[in-house]
Amino acid sequence: ACSSKLVLSQVHPMWQEPLAIPGGDRQSPIDIVVRKSVFDPQLKPLKVQYDPRTCQQIWNNGYSFLVEYDDTTDKSTLKGGPLEDQFRLCQFHFHWGENNTWGSEHSIDRRLYPAELHLVHWNSDKYSLFEEAVIEENGLAVIAVFLKIGKRHEGLQKLVDALPAVRHKDSVVEFTKFDPACLLPENIDDYWTYAGSLTTPPLTEAVTWIVMKRHIEVSHDQLAVFRSLLFTSAEEQLQRSMVNNFRVQQVLKGRTVRSSFT
Numbered sequence: 001a002c003s004s005k006l007v008l009s010q011v012h013p014m015w016q017e018p019l020a021i022p023g024g025d026r027q028s029p030i031d032i033v034v035r036k037s038v039f040d041p042q043l044k045p046l047k048v049q050y051d052p053r054t055c056q057q058i059w060n061n062g063y064s065f066l067v068e069y070d071d072t073t074d075k076s077t078l079k080g081g082p083l084e085d086q087f088r089l090c091q092f093h094f095h096w097g098e099n100n101t102w103g104s105e106h107s108i109d110r111r112l113y114p115a116e117l118h119l120v121h122w123n124s125d126k127y128s129l130f131e132e133a134v135i136e137e138n139g140l141a142v143i144a145v146f147l148k149i150g151k152r153h154e155g156l157q158k159l160v161d162a163l164p165a166v167r168h169k170d171s172v173v174e175f176t177k178f179d180p181a182c183l184l185p186e187n188i189d190d191y192w193t194y195a196g197s198l199t200t201p202p203l204t205e206a207v208t209w210i211v212m213k214r215h216i217e218v219s220h221d222q223l224a225v226f227r228s229l230l231f232t233s234a235e236e237q238l239q240r241s242m243v244n245n246f247r248v249q250q251v252l253k254g255r256t257v258r259s260s261f262t
């Protein structure tokens with residue numbers, strides 16, 4: 001699966017930022033300044049086709065919890081939008097805060113949300129493995145969806161109920177038949193897109209970001225369960241709550257953010 005345990009450089013947890021990424025001129029996340037985004041009429045509708053049968057497991061990797069999909073065939077795919085090629089879903093995960101005031105990685109005109117969903121895909125037209133794609137500039141496509149506190153999200157509850165089983169770093173639990181399309185807003189035609197990077201190590205500048213304009217709602221209690229997870233493994237003396245697992249916003253460095261809507 002896409003998050004095989006490649007040996008990552010011994011950087012500190014991402015929010016004690018490595019000073020600068022050598023030549024980092026397309027880092028993520030960013031603040032999206034709506035009035036500076038450029039409508040691009042050539043942007044196509046996104047084509048999302050997810051097969052719930054490819055869902056395999058949930059893994060606490062010490063940064064977030066990842067719901068991992070079988071990406072050995074083109075069963076769960078993303079294409080269209082700003083993308084030239086077909087991309088395979090390999091995992092989705094979230095970033096969230098210690099309270100409901102902040103937690104998202106991207107912001108819209110400086111507005112932060114309590115959490116942000118990332119659906120991670122890699123370019124299966126050009127590469128044969130996630131690990132190859134993750135170092136290429138057109139290798140990954142990540143859909144970002146903001147979460148707002150409101151009504152309970154029925155589809156999310158199956159995931160919330162499984163989280164206590166992956167409380168500690170490096171714990172894994174089988175998780176199947178979950179359709180990640182239920183986490184997308186009804187309208188996925190309105191989005192911003194820009195060239196960026198992974199927001200955790202290895203921070204590679206390989207990501208075409210697709211940030212949804214519409215958010216989804218989850219309940220206060222559902223998000224509270226995210227905060228019951230731990231950054232630390234069961235053996236560690238000092239347990240640390242998994243909260244504020246977002247990266248600080250990065251400079252735009254002249255990049256253009258395009259919008260699919262006016």
Ligand SMILES: NS(=O)(=O)c1ccc(S(=O)(=O)NCc2cccs2)s1
Pocket residue numbers: 002003004005006091118120134142197198199200201202
């Ligand atoms: N927040 S985000 O969507 O920008 C992501 C950060 C890391 C992601 S990954 O786990 O898919 N790959 C990172 C790797 C792990 C091992 C080898 S590379 S996706």
Ligand SMILES: [Zn+2]
Pocket residue numbers: 093094095118199
């Ligand atoms: Zn992420």
